[in-house]
Amino acid sequence: MKTLIGAATALALLTASGLAYALERTGVIDTIDQASATITLQDGSQFLTSKDVLLGQLEPGSEVVITYEEKDGQMIATDVKPAG
Numbered sequence: 001m002k003t004l005i006g007a008a009t010a011l012a013l014l015t016a017s018g019l020a021y022a023l024e025r026t027g028v029i030d031t032i033d034q035a036s037a038t039i040t041l042q043d044g045s046q047f048l049t050s051k052d053v054l055l056g057q058l059e060p061g062s063e064v065v066i067t068y069e070e071k072d073g074q075m076i077a078t079d080v081k082p083a084g
Contacts, residue, residue, distance in 0.1 A: 022067050023069065026064070034055055039055070053077055053079065
């Protein structure tokens, strides 16, 4: 029984350490750079976008909620939705 509990605990720790935590930021789009797939908010926050984010549907001046992950010191947007 101790072996089973130990194995389950080890598996849970390994699984949890590999998970990426999604974060959210709300702000107003300042610029969108299609060439570099980057969104910059008016507060200066800059997000690289994943291939799932459709930049053509976004406009500067729009208030958005960006779901992102921090990876290698960069914020990678996985989803961008209108705020509200």
